[in-house]
Amino acid sequence: MQVERTDLDALVVNELPDGSKVIVDSRNEKVFALNATAGAAWDACSGPSTLNQVAENMQRSFNPGVTQEVAEEAILQLQERRLVTTSEPISRTTRRQLIATLGAIALPLVVSLTMTEQQAHALQARSSITPAKPKPHPEPLRPRFRW
Amino acid sequence: MNWSGPLGTCGMSRTLAFGIRAFGSNLRVETTSLEAQTILDRYIFPSLPRLGDSAELPDIVVRVARVAKQLWASVNDVPVVSACRAIDLVPALVRVLDDAVIQRLEGLRAVHAGVVLWGGRALLLPGATHAGKSSLVAELLRTGATYFSDEYALLDSEGYVHPYPRPLLLRNGCPNSIPVLAGECNAPIGEGPAPVGWILFLEYQPDGAWSVSSVPQSEAVLALLRNTPHAWADSPDLVGVFRRAVAGATCYGGYRAGAVDAAGQILQLVGGSS
Numbered sequence: 001m002q003v004e005r006t007d008l009d010a011l012v013v014n015e016l017p018d019g020s021k022v023i024v025d026s027r028n029e030k031v032f033a034l035n036a037t038a039g040a041a042w043d044a045c046s047g048p049s050t051l052n053q054v055a056e057n058m059q060r061s062f063n064p065g066v067t068q069e070v071a072e073e074a075i076l077q078l079q080e081r082r083l084v085t086t087s088e089p090i091s092r093t094t095r096r097q098l099i100a101t102l103g104a105i106a107l108p109l110v111v112s113l114t115m116t117e118q119q120a121h122a123l124q125a126r127s128s129i130t131p132a133k134p135k136p137h138p139e140p141l142r143p144r145f146r147w
Numbered sequence: 148m149n150w151s152g153p154l155g156t157c158g159m160s161r162t163l164a165f166g167i168r169a170f171g172s173n174l175r176v177e178t179t180s181l182e183a184q185t186i187l188d189r190y191i192f193p194s195l196p197r198l199g200d201s202a203e204l205p206d207i208v209v210r211v212a213r214v215a216k217q218l219w220a221s222v223n224d225v226p227v228v229s230a231c232r233a234i235d236l237v238p239a240l241v242r243v244l245d246d247a248v249i250q251r252l253e254g255l256r257a258v259h260a261g262v263v264l265w266g267g268r269a270l271l272l273p274g275a276t277h278a279g280k281s282s283l284v285a286e287l288l289r290t291g292a293t294y295f296s297d298e299y300a301l302l303d304s305e306g307y308v309h310p311y312p313r314p315l316l317l318r319n320g321c322p323n324s325i326p327v328l329a330g331e332c333n334a335p336i337g338e339g340p341a342p343v344g345w346i347l348f349l350e351y352q353p354d355g356a357w358s359v360s361s362v363p364q365s366e367a368v369l370a371l372l373r374n375t376p377h378a379w380a381d382s383p384d385l386v387g388v389f390r391r392a393v394a395g396a397t398c399y400g401g402y403r404a405g406a407v408d409a410a411g412q413i414l415q416l417v418g419g420s421s
Contacts, residue, residue, distance in 0.1 A: 014390055016363075016364040016365055016368075016390065016393065016394055017364065017394055017395070018363060018364045020363035020364050020365035020366070021365055022365045022368050022386065022390055024386055029380075031368075031369065031372065031379075031386055033363065033365035033366045033368060033369045034365055035363040035365065035366070036363065039365075109363075109366075111366055111369055112369075113369050113372055113373070115379050115380050118372050118373070118378065118379045118380075119378045119379070119380060121372070121373040121374070121375075122375060122376055122377055122378045122379075123378075124275070125259050125275065125373075125374055125375060125376045126246060126249075126376040
């Protein structure tokens, strides 16, 4: 299976000191937050790669404890956000299987916010006196906190 | 209601006025009530210098006039609030002035957040209005922090936080908030910009226990985007400003209980990571 980044011309990628990444997709007016694990997977597929190569690259550059399941989950999340494409569908590892392989590595996580969603938040944040607008639905991948 | 009437031409006594230059906006405060003048002088951007009649045209005009037994306050001729006592005008006036000033900001970007300075670095507590930021900030001030704001973190292009020292608006268990000066919590007010040391995205749960975990800096950028009154579409620099702000910060998210307990936990957390 081949993994490849998509739409590179429209993406501006910035790495933060903790290894996480902010990717701005100007074409689709979206901003993505990748945690360090997902960020390492993004780095690992800088050129067309197989899933095995992604896992090996992540082991080399990020953490030797990265398993195939962790790499697969990271690529799956990047694919769901249309940041990468894969030549074949990825079967989702069950969460229990995935957690069992994690060790000290954080679960890969990709979160996004569209310009429209951000605008709704901005209107909400403007004033307690300005009539409140309904908040957009919370990010489905991150239900723990409502910030 | 036409506010220029009662203040300007209806035979009222002398207009008391002062000006303030606040974050790029020129404010003019006018009233014919001595009581209102004293209160407004005390609580409208209390740490900023008062200016006399300025030649510059004001961007924001606050007028307070007594009509029968009520004091009426307007901002740019839009009625905002009325009350018998001047002190009761303050919370609504402060909030409307916040809006007016924040909309006119130039070179700074605002995030809804309580902010204190601790060990030379800013601690940000992002959250919506009524999320309990002010109580938590007041508690941190009582434990020795320096006051920056109970409502807005103002970030410059380098990601540094500037003080926005409006009076704290505290509820103290009451439905209406009351204005409190940082000095009443024995706290100094921040004098200049500071780097962001910590960002804590905390959700108040009355019966909950303290439970926080570390948050990637990239997620903190998105969380700041959800807590700013600026639209990214109008301010394309937002992501860059927030990225620079979080770059030196340790970020956490989770739950907190009451302000006293949370302030203690926060100080342990930032003490341990400083």
